[in-house]
Amino acid sequence: MATRSRCVFRRLVACVVAGVMVAATASCSVVGPRLARWRMLAEGEARLGPDVAMAVYVSPPSREFGAPGYVLLIDTAGEVSAIETAGMDAALLTWTAEGIFFSDEERDYLLSESGLTTWDSPKANMQSSVFAKPDGTGYVSVYNEGFADPDTEGMGYIEQVVETTADRVTRYDVAGYSTLTAWCGSALYSAFEVTEPYVGRAGAEGAVEREVGPYWPDMLTQRYPRPDSPAEAFRSVRLGGYGGYARDPVCRAGRILAITSDQGDTPPLVVEWPTDGGRPVERVLVGPGDERLALDPEAAGWTGRIASWAPDEHQVVWHGGDGVVRSTDITTGRTRELWDSGTEPITSGYDDVVFEGANIYVFDTDDPVSPDRAMRLRAHDLRTGRTRDVLTTRPRFETVGPTLVQRGIAVRPGL
Numbered sequence: 001m002a003t004r005s006r007c008v009f010r011r012l013v014a015c016v017v018a019g020v021m022v023a024a025t026a027s028c029s030v031v032g033p034r035l036a037r038w039r040m041l042a043e044g045e046a047r048l049g050p051d052v053a054m055a056v057y058v059s060p061p062s063r064e065f066g067a068p069g070y071v072l073l074i075d076t077a078g079e080v081s082a083i084e085t086a087g088m089d090a091a092l093l094t095w096t097a098e099g100i101f102f103s104d105e106e107r108d109y110l111l112s113e114s115g116l117t118t119w120d121s122p123k124a125n126m127q128s129s130v131f132a133k134p135d136g137t138g139y140v141s142v143y144n145e146g147f148a149d150p151d152t153e154g155m156g157y158i159e160q161v162v163e164t165t166a167d168r169v170t171r172y173d174v175a176g177y178s179t180l181t182a183w184c185g186s187a188l189y190s191a192f193e194v195t196e197p198y199v200g201r202a203g204a205e206g207a208v209e210r211e212v213g214p215y216w217p218d219m220l221t222q223r224y225p226r227p228d229s230p231a232e233a234f235r236s237v238r239l240g241g242y243g244g245y246a247r248d249p250v251c252r253a254g255r256i257l258a259i260t261s262d263q264g265d266t267p268p269l270v271v272e273w274p275t276d277g278g279r280p281v282e283r284v285l286v287g288p289g290d291e292r293l294a295l296d297p298e299a300a301g302w303t304g305r306i307a308s309w310a311p312d313e314h315q316v317v318w319h320g321g322d323g324v325v326r327s328t329d330i331t332t333g334r335t336r337e338l339w340d341s342g343t344e345p346i347t348s349g350y351d352d353v354v355f356e357g358a359n360i361y362v363f364d365t366d367d368p369v370s371p372d373r374a375m376r377l378r379a380h381d382l383r384t385g386r387t388r389d390v391l392t393t394r395p396r397f398e399t400v401g402p403t404l405v406q407r408g409i410a411v412r413p414g415l
Helices: 199-204
Strands: 052-059 069-075 080-085 094-096 099-103 107-111 116-120 127-132 138-147 157-165 169-175 178-184 187-193 218-224 234-238 250-252 255-260 269-274 281-284 315-319 324-329 335-340 352-356 359-364 375-381 387-393 405-411
Touching: 052 099, 052 359, 052 387, 069 107, 069 387, 080 107, 094 127, 094 405, 099 127, 127 178, 138 178, 138 187, 157 187, 157 218, 178 218, 178 250, 178 255, 199 234, 234 269, 255 315, 315 352, 352 405
Parallel strands: none
Antiparallel strands: 052 069, 052 405, 069 080, 094 099, 099 107, 107 116, 127 138, 138 157, 157 169, 178 187, 187 218, 218 234, 250 255, 255 269, 269 281, 315 324, 324 335, 352 359, 359 375, 375 387
């Protein structure tokens, strides 16, 4: 049951720096002068102020070091407030008109202008995706549980789907380790390597096990709403596909659009994956003159991010791990550069980007070693080509906990 207070798999590179772990939970207290100087917000008094421009989740690898984690609220002057959480090994945030939604191993949270709402919600500690339901009735998240126990019937690998609404939290298990997850209409779909209980059905569609990993190609299933059976969940197999999809694929007219490098030496591709059971269609990425792109496959796949916005229905816009924003024609694979951000998330666990409408927000640093590093947030408008500096801040989270790692980021809509 929700309660309201009175007031409010990308590669991560963590630099472990000597520091002091501080437990700071008092309302509006300041972490010591030689440490981060965060303004700690007690749950009963936390609110989402109008000056907050972005949020950053920092958390330790909980399988090794455990809680706590923190959601950092950074205002336009670069000042930092923080809410303590029970931590997540990997954590994401989503920011809508309702506020900032985030989770830890024990609860779900919604921070709004009027206060902090929390839900009891025990779950796995590795979050792979989170979506605000388009009808405004709640949130759906996916968490990586791991290999099934030997006694778990019919599943080889398990993920958890969690739906959080105003009055309840619902959690259930699904099979498969997602490498692509997309929201289409009113449903959530994931692609993953063929696993039980889908091996027989995928085999009937032409899937063949090979001698080197990944052993099976990718398949697509419906994750939410919860299907009544594996047969109802199953959609199709991408016979030549083996993971490596860029994050945040988009859905248009019942087709998931994704950039992928697969796993191996295949060139980067753009993939259209129908959710109605139709066969996926893929095209090799090429330059404007059909020349092969000199592009690291990992920069296109594992570390890429895809925008929901595009200049027209035939394009998909994406930011590669090499820092370049590109637009790809999904009918031909022809790809052109739109903007070089100069920021390469493929090389640093501190650099991150997020799309919001036609804007890309880049959060980066030129000092990945010092725990006192300055970080900047820039915004680039893909329609006008204008770039602006939004803020500069010193999060200093490693001085609070030497094992804290930067996880997900979110920016205020319309910032």
